[in-house]
Amino acid sequence: MSDWSFETKLVHSGHQQDPDTGASELPVYQSVSFQHDSAQKISNVFHGKEFGYIYSRIGNPTVAAFEQRITAAESGLGTVAVSSGMAALSIIIEALTQVGDEIISSKSLFGGTYYLLQELVQTGRIKVRWVDTTDIASYKAAITSQTKGIFCESIGNPKLDVPNLTALSELAKKAGVPLVVDGTCSTPVLLNAKEAEIDIMWHSATKWIGGHGAAVGGLIVDTGRFQWSGFDNPMIQDLKGMGQLAFLARCRKLRSNRGCCLGPQDAFLLNLGIETMSLRVKQQCQNALALAKALQAHPAVASVSYPGLSDHPDHQVASQLFSDQFGAVLCVRLHDKAASFQFLDQLQLIKQLANLGDTCTLAVHPESTIYRNLSVDEQIQAGVYPDQVRLSVGIESIEDLIKDCQQSLDQLKQSS
Known part of the structure; x- marks a missing residue:
């Protein structure tokens, strides 16, 4: 063995x-x-x-x-x-x-x-x-x-x-x-x-x-x-x-x-x-990187945080530690809290729930849920902001995930 x-x-x-x-x-x-x-x-x-x-x-x-x-x-x-x-x-x-x-x-x-x-x-x-x-x-x-x-x-x-x-x-x-x-x-x-x-x-x-x-x-x-x-x-x-x-x-x-x-x-x-963890995680990492790049290019997005992006401050450390795979979680900021709620509510494929690592892609607003009882300073130290959405990326078709995020972001752009 x-x-x-x-x-x-x-x-x-x-x-x-x-x-x-x-x-x-x-x-x-x-x-x-x-x-x-x-x-x-x-x-x-x-x-x-x-x-x-x-x-x-x-x-x-x-x-x-x-x-x-x-x-x-x-x-x-x-x-x-x-x-x-x-x-x-x-x-x-x-x-x-x-x-x-x-x-x-x-x-x-x-x-x-x-x-x-x-x-x-x-x-x-x-x-x-x-x-x-x-x-x-x-x-x-x-x-x-x-x-x-x-x-x-x-x-x-x-x-x-x-x-x-x-x-x-x-x-x-x-x-x-x-x-x-x-x-x-x-x-x-x-x-x-x-x-x-x-x-x-x-x-x-x-x-x-x-x-x-x-x-x-x-x-x-x-x-x-x-x-x-x-x-x-x-x-x-x-x-x-x-x-x-x-x-x-x-x-x-x-x-x-x-x-x-x-x-x-x-x-x-x-x-x-x-038994299937290796297959799932590798696909999720691949999807997360592609989705992070797609979100980063959208005009309605203020910023994207993902260790696989070259502009992430810990990209080199992560690359060496994880052999160029960077996990399945990314965070996106959307200028204000109202926009983050609207983005979440307009998603059609991605599920709103507080979990990570599922086969399907999950989204949540950390500031108003998991980190609701922390002070503003404590939230910032933990990397939590009012306009932030956390995404746990699943194994779905990356084209479908990008399409779902883009249609929601497009509606944000139109209403702004």
């Missing part, structure tokens, strides 16, 4: 064939608990002396197969699948920090991430030192003896800025803390976490990994680079007998204790989606 190419791992890793029935597709083990042959056997499983499943909040065979497929795709040490992307982030923070500890985070974040970090700060759980995503010097200046991790997004959502992950990895290594990256918008197709020297990668599997808007899930991937034996956290050090698996063991314990397990039906759907 280690010699398989990336695309082959997406299709064949994790589950081969059901030994009892010969079923080639991953079975859905829709069972709360699992029977054992003897009292001694179930006792051994509880004590970790024998492998086995006990209770689906703790572990489930369908979920485990999905985790194995993700681990293979990321060339990682292991994966913990949870109920959502936000659950993944919550568990990572709780696993790495104690009350009073600090993390460093970029300001360019998904709204849900921002709200979670704000709440943790307001309740005194942790301290967050905010930095500009692409300013490596600001990360370095923010490091203290209480720092327990450096957090950023591989592609900022919706600012679409791209950090220099190589420089951040070197900085994190010198500081003795893990580099934690939200890879949702890049996916394993564009960015191999281990090759990029990321220590912990997390995803909202709901988005491009599932790809069909049918299931919610989150993923925590330990790439195996970070040496947990020297990490200053008593809860992880209590698991030092697990060696390099200590962080994953802590995350699994938190998943069980917090009850944020991934259900087997959702795991099945997400596992099914990942």
Whole structure:
């Protein structure tokens, strides 16, 4: 399996064939608990002396197969699948920090991430030192003896800025803390976490990994680079007998204790989606670049932000990091908020909804929805503006997508 190419791992890793029935597709083990042959056997499983499943909040065979497929795709040490992307982030923070500890985070974040970090700060759980995503010097200046991790997004959502992950990895290594990256918008197709020297990668599997808007899930991937034996956290050090698996063991314990397990039906759907992820994401990246160029040329458009455009400030970094593929999200500004609402309402093919990574193209007005509770300054730092529309580009015909956007923009021009 280690010699398989990336695309082959997406299709064949994790589950081969059901030994009892010969079923080639991953079975859905829709069972709360699992029977054992003897009292001694179930006792051994509880004590970790024998492998086995006990209770689906703790572990489930369908979920485990999905985790194995993700681990293979990321060339990682292991994966913990949870109920959502936000659950993944919550568990990572709780696993790495104690009350009073600090993390460093970029300001360019998904709204849900921002709200979670704000709440943790307001309740005194942790301290967050905010930095500009692409300013490596600001990360370095923010490091203290209480720092327990450096957090950023591989592609900022919706600012679409791209950090220099190589420089951040070197900085994190010198500081003795893990580099934690939200890879949702890049996916394993564009960015191999281990090759990029990321220590912990997390995803909202709901988005491009599932790809069909049918299931919610989150993923925590330990790439195996970070040496947990020297990490200053008593809860992880209590698991030092697990060696390099200590962080994953802590995350699994938190998943069980917090009850944020991934259900087997959702795991099945997400596992099914990942088989076509490479094909979908490559088409979406191609469509996004073509659509960005078409929108940029329209007179009703004030500006277009997309890392694949040569005038994007992080174009060179993104080109090197993602091998000339730039993701499937772009943002367009239309002079004022009224124009952005009108543009959205006049779309005929593209759907208005708050999600990313679907096979169909999606559009939303971030300022009045996802980022509605942030101050104006916080919105600007996150790359959010009143006249902005975010587009998550799907796999439809690019001619149809351009035509739909152009007919809406043409109406804007006529009414102006």
